[in-house]
Amino acid sequence: MKLNRSSRMAAVALAAGLLLTTAACSSDSSSGSGDAAAGVADGKPLDPNATVTISIDCAPGADQAAGKANYADDLALFKTKYPNVTINAKPYVGQCEVPAQQTAQYKAHDETGAFHAYFTDRDATLNSGDAQDITKYVNDETLPGFSSMLPSVKDNMTVDGKVYALPINYYTTGLVYNRDLFKQAGLDPDKPPTTWDELQAAAKKISALGNGITGYEDYSGGNTGGWHFTSELYSLGGKMVTADGKKAAFNSPEGKQVLKRLHDMRFTDQSIGATPVTQWADAFPPLATGKVGMFLGAPDVVKHLIEVLGADPKAWGLGPMPGATGPGNSLGGGDLYYIKKGQTPNQIKAEIAWINFQYQTPDSGQFNYARAKTLAGSSKDPVAIAIPQPYFWAAESPQIKAITESLKTNGNLPLSNYDPYIKNPTKSITEPPAAQQLYKILDTAMSAAMTDANANLDSVLATAESQANQILANQ
Secondary structure, rough: OOOOOOOHHHHHHHOOOOOOOOOOOOHHHHHOOOOOOOOOEEEEEOOOOOOOOEEEEEEEOOOOOHHHHHHHHHHHHHHOOOOOEEEEEEEEEOOOHHHHHHHHEEEEEEOOEEEEEEEHHHHHHOOOOOOOOOOOOOOOOOOOHHHEEEEHHHHHHEEOOEOEEEEEEEEOOEEEEOOOHHOOOOOOOOOOEEEHHHHHHHHHHHHHHOOOOOEOOOEOOHHHHHHHHHHHHHHOOOOOOOOOOOOOOOHHHHHHHHHHHHHHHOOOOOOOOOOOOOOOHHHHHHHHHHEEEEEEEHHHHHHHHHHOOOOHHEEEEEEEOOOOOOOOOEEEEEEEEEOOOOOOOOHHHHHHHHHHHOOOOOOOHOOOOOHHHHHHHHHHOOOOOOOOOOOOOOOOOOHHHHHHHHHHHOOOHHHHHHHHHHOOOEEEEEOOOOHHHHHHHHHHHHHHHHOOOOOHHHHHHHHHHHHHHHHHHHH
């Protein structure tokens, strides 16, 4: 297949009659296509001749030049297979999903036809009443590789055996670190810390470099603080909730250890900076400019640093999630698309076809590494290829085998930098029930640990436990 240069991608998409608009909304998707039959609600793929208009959110926006160009190209390529499908794609800038905005969207019921959510949003999404049961539409014909998807992924797609969502990303948390700062601090960049004691010691050495450099940073707001608390708790063997999911379990020795260590790093070691990191995007500029040595994150953090913030591709290493005595358990999560209720069968089939094409097909969409390599060679904008990321399928699946071969041919990043992460796989634990609500509560605990030198951490955690129990009792 001939690949389009980045300068032509947007034009190709527009010439194909596709719309990339900031105004796409649920009215596009729920009203149906006025000049096409509704279609049949079954497990057959979309008829290539069907005429249908759909809408989808979370398309790359103005801050993602490479991603935006690729997406436009993919829309055009999809049009060659489904010439009568029009996709209204709603772009985003910064973070695709902001919890407060999502809550308002669910309340107003104004989602796009296919709408983004995180694994943590399942309860809120289903409680909104807007998610369509797509079980009858999904199989190995409409979604090749469906039967080979990992159990941890399928668990987040389904409820009571019914399929409600399709995955587009799956991750396990690790340690993102600046290899250059490691070298300057006398640390081995090929051997990142694998325990929290080692991480704390490394952070002190990096902070000793001076010039406004700190060894480590962590979140304390915007639901991201509670998210990282959960990840760190899991890494020590702790639990967020009891086995029946009805009570909080984080007010434990492990939970207290998380907060105490962060408090010590901030106020005793001074290896965490004084400026709170309260929103998802706030963490990345200090990393990209070499002012922070280490941060917990999924591999796509490296992609963001390179492509969005222009960081040096060679500067970054990935290590496993630190634990108590070695690599610890890792928080697993990801992104999904739900399908909105009230659409015609053909709209649902078209959305499934697009999601499969763009996010789940080797050598296509996000896995089109050959195209990405061509773009990297011709574009002034940085393009990161071969970020190690857990995918949706079992290791022996045809999908994983095809993706692995493509990366060997087309990757442009120093894969050896990520060996500590790749060669030390950790157990993945899924996010807790009512995750976003619990994360919001625990933001306060994380903030206290890193902003209040005199914080009573036991009291803070006990208060969070009480609030969490009220939420869990109503699930």
